[in-house]
Amino acid sequence: MRVAVPVFPGSNCDHDALHACGTIMGWETIPVWHQETRLPEGTELVFVPGGFSYGDYLRCGAIAALAPIMADVKRHADNGGLVLGVCNGFQILCEAQLLPGALLRNESLRFIHTDVHLRVERADLPFTRALKAGEVFRVPIAHAEGNYTLDPMELADLEARGGVAFRYCSERGEIGESHVPNGAMNGIAGIVNLKGNVLGMMPHPERAVDPKLGPTGGLGMFFSLADSFSRA
Amino acid sequence: MKVRVSVQLKPGILDPQGKAVEQGLHGFGFAVDHVRIGRLIEMDVPGTDPEEVKARALAMCEKLLVNPVMEKASIEVL
Numbered sequence: 001m002r003v004a005v006p007v008f009p010g011s012n013c014d015h016d017a018l019h020a021c022g023t024i025m026g027w028e029t030i031p032v033w034h035q036e037t038r039l040p041e042g043t044e045l046v047f048v049p050g051g052f053s054y055g056d057y058l059r060c061g062a063i064a065a066l067a068p069i070m071a072d073v074k075r076h077a078d079n080g081g082l083v084l085g086v087c088n089g090f091q092i093l094c095e096a097q098l099l100p101g102a103l104l105r106n107e108s109l110r111f112i113h114t115d116v117h118l119r120v121e122r123a124d125l126p127f128t129r130a131l132k133a134g135e136v137f138r139v140p141i142a143h144a145e146g147n148y149t150l151d152p153m154e155l156a157d158l159e160a161r162g163g164v165a166f167r168y169c170s171e172r173g174e175i176g177e178s179h180v181p182n183g184a185m186n187g188i189a190g191i192v193n194l195k196g197n198v199l200g201m202m203p204h205p206e207r208a209v210d211p212k213l214g215p216t217g218g219l220g221m222f223f224s225l226a227d228s229f230s231r232a
Numbered sequence: 233m234k235v236r237v238s239v240q241l242k243p244g245i246l247d248p249q250g251k252a253v254e255q256g257l258h259g260f261g262f263a264v265d266h267v268r269i270g271r272l273i274e275m276d277v278p279g280t281d282p283e284e285v286k287a288r289a290l291a292m293c294e295k296l297l298v299n300p301v302m303e304k305a306s307i308e309v310l
Contacts, residue, residue: 094301102302109248
């Protein structure tokens with residue numbers, strides 16, 4: 001099981017990703033500098049980490065989406081390889097057009113760091129197969145631009161094809177505006193592409209995996225990935 | 233030639249920054265409405281034909297300067 005973590009100038013969750021995939025899960029996890037043009041041979045998962053790549057200049061993720069390594073990440077995704085983008089990683093995947101939509105400034109204009117509850121909308125993905133549809137898990141968010149936005153027609157398409165992987169919800173799984181921390185349309189916290197191999201999400205599952213550091217609500221996604229790899 | 237690209241959020245896209253500035257202006261007693269915040273990009277583009285320079289600026293917008301999900305641009309060749 002080999003994981004590549006692209007590192008951009010300004011990435012700051014790359015070590016969280018390395019800790020979760022490497023130390024906690026025991027996977028071979030390799031940081032890859034953004035100037036590289038090839039992912040390590042045999043990469044199965046690309047974990048695009050959070051942070052403030054290129055200082056969020058122009059738009060969050062816009063410059064990182066053009067980094068040399070991203071061409072190979074696209075090739076990996078086109079070949080069916082798994083890509084997980086978290087927080088700034090999600091923004092980068094949207095800017096790279098691997099996922100639809102954009103992340104706007106939070107409705108409150110504030111940087112929000114808090115724990116949220118997510119409801120699993122798709123439990124059939126390589127990222128979620130150890131979870132159940134409708135299951136609720138708790139993970140942190142920490143972002144200023146997480147307000148997911150998409151053209152209304154495309155949003156309807158995304159919903160119709162089951163492109164929403166996770167939605168913000170209450171502790172009991174109730175959906176509603178009051179449970180959406182950032183103004184995201186339809187309470188969307190994470191989405192998946194048509195093929196189901198590229199997932200982007202604002203919350204940080206990789207920050208909730210180590211019992212020494214706190215709650216472990218993010219582990220379900222990593223167990224899902226472990227299960228996917230053992231089947232492959 | 234000097235080119236000015238003005239990038240605006242599309243109508244209908246919520247602009248919390250604009251809203252906050254609007255409230256600030258209201259606080260000073262200014263009667264304003266629909267404040268929207270955008271981005272202005274100025275650059276020198278080689279060439280002498282304004283149409284050709286504009287076309288190149290448009291290509292830059294499509295590639296990088298504008299995210300069509302949320303933004304639109306107007307290009308001015310000065």
